[in-house]
Structure formats: C-alpha cells, structure tokens
Amino acid sequence: xxxxxxxxxxxxxxxxxxxxxxxxxxxxxxxxxxxxxxxxxxxxxxxxxxxxxxxxxxxxxxxxxxxxxxxxxxxxxxxxxxxxxxxxxxxxxxxxxxxxxxxxxxxxxxxxx
Numbered sequence: 001x002x003x004x005x006x007x008x009x010x011x012x013x014x015x016x017x018x019x020x021x022x023x024x025x026x027x028x029x030x031x032x033x034x035x036x037x038x039x040x041x042x043x044x045x046x047x048x049x050x051x052x053x054x055x056x057x058x059x060x061x062x063x064x065x066x067x068x069x070x071x072x073x074x075x076x077x078x079x080x081x082x083x084x085x086x087x088x089x090x091x092x093x094x095x096x097x098x099x100x101x102x103x104x105x106x107x108x109x110x111x112x113x
Contacts, residue, residue, distance in 0.1 A: 060095035067098035071109045081112035 013031045020027060020034035027037040065075035073081075082089065089097075089108070097105040 057091060060091040063095040063098050064091060067102070067105055068109060071106065071113075073109065073113065078109065078112065085112045087112060 016031060016035050016038055017028070019038045022028065023034065023037050026033040028034060061075060064078070068075060068078045087108070094105070094108070097108065
C-alpha cells in the first residue's frame with residue numbers, strides 16, 4: 001500500500017503562501033512561485049541584517065566628521081586623539097552626543113585636542 005502525502009503537503013504549502021502574503025501576481029498564490037519568492041526574500045533579509053551594521057557605522061562616522069569639522073578638526077585626527085588619550089567612547093555614543101548634546105561633545109573635543 002502506498003503512502004499519500006495527506007494533509008502535510010497542504011500544511012506546508014499553506015505556510016509558504018502565508019509568508020508570501022502581499023507579494024504581487026502568482027508569487028502570492030501559487031506554491032512554486034511563492035516558495036521561490038520567500039526563499040529569495042530570506043536571502044535578502046539575511047544579507048541586509050549584515051549590511052545594516054555597515055550602514056549605521058557609516059552614518060555615525062559621517063555625523064562625527066560633520067561635528068568635529070565645526071571645531072577645526074577632521075575625523076581621523078579626532079579618532080586618533082581619542083585613542084591616544086584612552087577615551088573609551090564608541091562611534092555610536094559620539095554620534096549621539098554630537099546630535100543630541102553638542103555642549104558635551106564640544107567638551108570631549110576640547111579634552112582630546
């Protein structure tokens with residue numbers, strides 16, 4: 001006697017179609033196209049989770065560079081001065097200070113200059 005797939009296949013297909021909800025055309029309705037679309041979306045999501053970290057670091061560096069330019073210094077000299085003075089502030093914290101609390105950031109720049 002042969003074993004039929006039964007309800008397992010329909011459950012699997014239903015799960016994939018649910019993940020593909022909102023996709024355009026056959027990518028949301030047919031299993032084959034929906035499965036391709038969901039797998040590709042998963043690849044993009046994985047890659048972009050890594051890319052997000054790069055993008056934020058670039059944003060923080062740009063903000064710090066713009067903030068120290070107003071104090072007659074450039075980014076690379078500022079970071080080198082921070083390392084020499086053993087100041088343990090990361091780029092994210094420095095960026096937040098530059099945007100939200102310019103007076104404190106100015107004090108940090110003066111401390112390392």
